[in-house]
Amino acid sequence: MTQPKFGPSTKAIHGAPQRQPDRTPVVTPLYQSSTFHQPVGSGEEVLYTRYGNNPNQISVAAKLAALEGAERAIFVASGMGATALAHLAMLRPGDHLLSSEWIYGGTRRLFVEEFGKLEIDVTFAQPDNPRNWRQLIRKTTRAVFVETPTNPLIRVLDPEPIATFCRERGIAMIVDSTFATPINFRPLEHGADVVIHSATKYLNGHSDVIGGVVAGTEAVIEEVRQLMQVWGQAPDPFAAWLTERGLKTLAVRMERHNANGLAFAEWAHAQPAVQTVHYPGLPDHEDHAAAAEALDGFGGMVGLTLAGGPTAAEIVLRKLRVAAHAPSLGGVETLVSEPRFTSHASLTPAERAAQGIPDGFIRVSLGIEDVEDIIADFEEAFSSL
Ligand SMILES: *Cc1c(COP(=O)(O)O)cnc(C)c1O
Numbered sequence: 001m002t003q004p005k006f007g008p009s010t011k012a013i014h015g016a017p018q019r020q021p022d023r024t025p026v027v028t029p030l031y032q033s034s035t036f037h038q039p040v041g042s043g044e045e046v047l048y049t050r051y052g053n054n055p056n057q058i059s060v061a062a063k064l065a066a067l068e069g070a071e072r073a074i075f076v077a078s079g080m081g082a083t084a085l086a087h088l089a090m091l092r093p094g095d096h097l098l099s100s101e102w103i104y105g106g107t108r109r110l111f112v113e114e115f116g117k118l119e120i121d122v123t124f125a126q127p128d129n130p131r132n133w134r135q136l137i138r139k140t141t142r143a144v145f146v147e148t149p150t151n152p153l154i155r156v157l158d159p160e161p162i163a164t165f166c167r168e169r170g171i172a173m174i175v176d177s178t179f180a181t182p183i184n185f186r187p188l189e190h191g192a193d194v195v196i197h198s199a200t201k202y203l204n205g206h207s208d209v210i211g212g213v214v215a216g217t218e219a220v221i222e223e224v225r226q227l228m229q230v231w232g233q234a235p236d237p238f239a240a241w242l243t244e245r246g247l248k249t250l251a252v253r254m255e256r257h258n259a260n261g262l263a264f265a266e267w268a269h270a271q272p273a274v275q276t277v278h279y280p281g282l283p284d285h286e287d288h289a290a291a292a293e294a295l296d297g298f299g300g301m302v303g304l305t306l307a308g309g310p311t312a313a314e315i316v317l318r319k320l321r322v323a324a325h326a327p328s329l330g331g332v333e334t335l336v337s338e339p340r341f342t343s344h345a346s347l348t349p350a351e352r353a354a355q356g357i358p359d360g361f362i363r364v365s366l367g368i369e370d371v372e373d374i375i376a377d378f379e380e381a382f383s384s385l
Pocket of ligand 1: 078079080081104106107151168176178179197198199200201206210344
């Protein structure tokens with residue numbers, strides 16, 4: 001019997017739906033156990049939660065693989081754990097990694113501060129022009145890393161030219177797809193080899209778990225699993241269980257995040273207090289065409305450059321009541337942060353301005369509250385400027 005094709009909402013809830021035996025629980029039970037009874041005198045696989053074979057780890061990973069359209073996926077202790085392990089699986093001493101310039105601050109630190117010690121060279125390319133990739137390629141280049149959509153300007157890369165560039169040269173393409181989730185974008189369908197997520201964000205979606213995902217081929221994910229085992233990056237069973245629970249509503253949450261993102265961006269666009277709105281769903285965003293082509297939804301992340309600069313940002317952040325001033329993103333609650341104090345704190349104001357993130361820039365992660373209430377919250381805050 002051929003497997004029917006299921007939609008993303010069904011996959012997020014069931015993985016591959018199957019009839020279950022009578023009187024078994026509908027919800028995967030929590031196996032909050034580090035170890036399992038082992039048959040005496042048996043050479044069978046040892047069950048131990050750090051090895052990644054706890055049932056909760058396996059169950060959530062199967063659903064994530066189904067959502068990404070991957071042969072296999074693995075759930076690990078954090079997004080950074082996923083990024084580190086995916087690259088360790090693909091690269092060896094002497095190899096070169098070509099990374100996009102527009103990446104998460106923690107990822108940049110990993111590449112710059114740690115990979116050198118492993119004799120992995122990393123260079124950074126301005127990712128929006130294929131010529132930049134071609135100029136920086138070396139004989140030793142083994143992988144290309146990109147993040148899309150990006151933080152905090154919500155730039156959306158056209159995946160096809162980068163995938164073609166990689167395929168022609170036999171280079172692995174690794175994509176951090178945290179901002180999109182598999183509901184809005186599935187990198188493997190566009191030629192990527194490996195997908196990374198911080199499950200801390202939308203996948204779990206409730207701001208109460210730290211977790212990460214790597215999805216790809218059976219061989220790559222088995223390598224990641226072995227690295228996870230020896231580098232100690234396995235997730236706690238409860239984190240896996242909570243993420244599986246959060247995942248069940250991923251599709252409906254993303255529908256609301258997408259709707260709230262667009263409604264908020266359109267509202268903000270008309271506000272005199274706002275100089276620029278960064279949202280790929282707006283027709284004047286520089287990547288609107290690429291985003292409309294590659295994505296199934298524009299997401300819930302909106303960047304705002306306030307006309308009044310950092311003083312205005314401070315006044316607004318002190319007034320907001322619905323939106324919480326906190327780093328991170330992708331939860332059911334609206335969160336606001338300032339890149340100058342978080343992801344881009346290591347740069348000078350001039351360097352930030354040159355990147356399009358002047359002081360007075362705030363990043364909004366639209367939650368799934370009633371969007372009228374979020375807008376009213378900002379309206380009230382803007383009224384005191
Ligand atoms: C948060 C984030 C990470 C790191 O994830 P953690 O779960 O905090 O380790 C990596 N990439 C992106 C795009 C992120 O937003």
